[in-house]
């Protein structure tokens with residue numbers, strides 16, 4: 010099998026890399042920095058997509074599709090934006106290949122050079138605002154509430170499956186509004202939707218907050234974010250929602266006629282989550298035996314494994330199992346009955362443990378006699394014998410319990426890893442010994458932020474929205490501060 | 501409004517281009533050859549995707565995701581394949597931009613040149629078979645039944661919304677099998693699924709057939725296709741399914757251990773449909789007033805338009821309408837109650853006609869008194885007065901009737917536009933006067949096929965699967981032939 014995992018305590022990073030591959034979520038491809046998302050991993054992403062898409066549509070958003078390619082001149086229109094993305098752009102320069110004259114193979118045809126280079130979208134603000142110019146003339150055309158599911162490319166030198174890849178999948182919402190207030194409300198709404206999705210579906214507790222100026226999206230006036238904490242004490246940014254002010258409207262000259270007949274620039278937001286969420290999901294819940302998946306996103310919620318010798322026993326077991334499968338499906342539970350005779354029960358137990366299937370039902374001849382099932386839950390690895398006629402209700406309840414339990418476990422971990430620190434010594438000590446979020450006073454300057462990053466590798470993850478005012482002094486500079494921010498080392 | 505359409509009889513091509521834009525399906529972008537799919541158009545595509553995805557999964561396929569970029573050397577491995585795609589490849593050569601030293605703006609950084617160029621996928625056989633090499637060792641790993649929803653790029657000089665665009669959205673299935681027979685069965689299965697989808701959901705009748713050698717997919721041994729006929733008498737290839745033999749397995753050295761322990765090359769298929777289907781949908785059913793959508797793919801199946809003066813009348817109508825909306829939704833019908841006071845009823849009638857909403861309910865004060873609704877169907881433009889308490893049942897029935905009617909109408913058109921021709925004179929005359937499919941004997945050579953194309957612009961759309969043997973002579977060369985094939989001018 011070769012499926013034995015490195016332990017988290019030995020090498021957390023190696024554990025993660027192995028787990029993603031061994032659990033059939035994703036693997037590296039022959040293209041530097043680009044991953045293959047395997048069917049099992051993609052099935053989880055599809056469940057995420059379906060739920061997010063539902064939440065977007067319930068709040069009035071529609072999907073659309075914009076070009077993959079962005080003319081270089083578009084990207085350059087908003088100064089901060091191009092500054093932020095220029096260093097990681099994949100550039101299309103030619104549109105044809107041809108046979109080399111020396112017969113050495115296929116080469117780029119030098120005569121098929123584009124007049125203007127095309128950038129493979131790293132994000133779509135520019136091409137979308139170029140389009141919105143055609144869509145928006147009057148206040149009657151507002152708001153525009155559009156989302157796109159797409160692939161984007163940001164050239165990265167050091168990549169890791171799901172966490173940082175040259176190409177990734179995401180959704181990007183791009184909205185246009187008549188007023189500043191409405192745009193800010195939209196940005197906050199989407200942050201809240203992301204937080205609700207992370208907590209209720211992924212079982213990942215998050216802190217909602219604002220990014221500091223240096224961590225903001227290139228072109229935004231304000232970036233809202235949700236920050237999660239992984240089991241190794243490092244933070245992970247799980248979603249961002251940007252208030253873009255009128256920056257892109259000005260860059261692309263998008264004005265609208267107000268009710269009063271004035272011409273004003275349109276207000277904008279953009280917001281996105283990506284396949285990075287898959288990394289957050291894996292790192293939040295999984296253990297040394299493999300994945301632990303929240304029932305609400307598990308492609309298979311329940312697996313049933315028969316323990317038998319010979320056709321006759323399998324036939325008897327199958328008959329009993331059939332009704333349970335049907336009843337569970339009627340209750341909306343996804344079930345797999347793994348009756349393959351090519352693999353032993355023990356192999357199957359390990360396999361579904363590795364793949365994080367929330368509930369496993371085992372049934373052998375003793376269970377047949379006693380009219381029971383053995384019920385094993387993945388999160389706690391506990392086993393229990395349950396009467397056959399109660400097993401459907403039991404499993405349905407158990408799935409809810411697991412969903413809640415893994416969230417609470419992650420929440421307890423997170424809560425016990427937010428540490429208030431009041432000096433730079435303490436800051437460094439806690440960061441190295443315990444990790445997690447450090448709640449510390451900061452003087453509000455990018456210089457101090459940079460210096461702390463340089464000395465400790467910790468960055469300001471966010472200024473939490475629920476932070477209360479408190480007189481204090483910056484842990485680094487000693488200058489006065491009115492609010493604690495959250496520092497952490499981050500993915 | 502400026503929404504008045506060119507008539508089909510005046511200029512079919514102009515009618516199509518205008519309709520796609522005016523009905524808010526898609527528009528050209530600032531990127532040459534790339535379109536923006538607008539929310540209304542995308543909503544139809546989403547319905548197509550959802551249904552196709554269901555049909556793929558019901559037949560055992562899973563989704564996955566493979567890289568957008570293909571190393572140039574991969575594309576070159578299968579000789580026919582690279583030959584077929586080399587002329588339309590978008591090529592990434594650099595991975596960074598930088599500020600020009602003369603301050604003139606952002607330029608491609610010459611130091612960030614890729615060692616090997618990357619091709620933006622025109623199709624994914626090569627990158628996928630490079631991956632399958634890792635997935636497949638033994639007969640136990642087969643079949644692999646994987647599909648991908650993705651964007652692809654084929655550089656086109658002359659583009660048209662949906663029909664031919666540089667970037668388009670599609671799905672591509674890529675399967676691997678232990679035997680030749682199984683792969684052929686898979687290719688046929690998927691052609692049948694495409695045909696079922698086209699006929700039952702899009703309401704578009706199709707001919708199933710095989711492509712001739714010169715029209716085959718680059719790298720395939722056999723290409724199955726479904727061919728539809730548009731209202732102007734031109735054919736449109738709506739989907740293809742390829743039997744790839746062992747070509748890609750050999751190019752990427754993908755072998756498997758058989759049950760008997762031998763090493764054999766794997767057998768392959770690939771199959772795809774794209775946003776081109778949107779073009780087929782528009783061109784098959786729509787009329788001079790705008791879109792006609794099949795109820796099964798219409799984003800809004802029923803629109804209700806109130807005809808009223810003042811708040812009070814609207815309130816009374818709204819109350820009556822509310823129950824109908826709820827009852828229709830309970831029956832699974834998507835309904836929009838357009839109670840906007842910014843637009844007049846007449847404007848709304850035109851708008852929903854243009855957008856192809858299958859059923860429109862009108863209700864004014866006379867209907868309120870008489871307890872009726874005015875029911876208008878989009879396909880025939882007929883109106884009818886229906887008692888309020890019968891309207892829900894009536895509408896549900898009507899939606900089915902419309903779905904059937906537009907299919908039958910398209911089928912009648914298609915059937916009356918397959919013409920048997922027996923001489924080249926007749927061939928040319930029917931092609932120019934009536935158009936449609938010409939059922940003609942052909943000597944089986946690519947030379948004759950080419951010559952006919954050169955002289956008439958008609959190509960062999962397919963060798964129909966249901967063709968019966970018949971002694972005859974080639975319409976062009978006079979050589980003997982045993983089967984009639986279908987010629988047509990095509991999109």
Ligand SMILES: [Zn+2]
Pocket residue numbers: 426443
């Ligand atoms: Zn700890």
Ligand SMILES: [Zn+2]
Pocket residue numbers: 917934
């Ligand atoms: Zn005709």
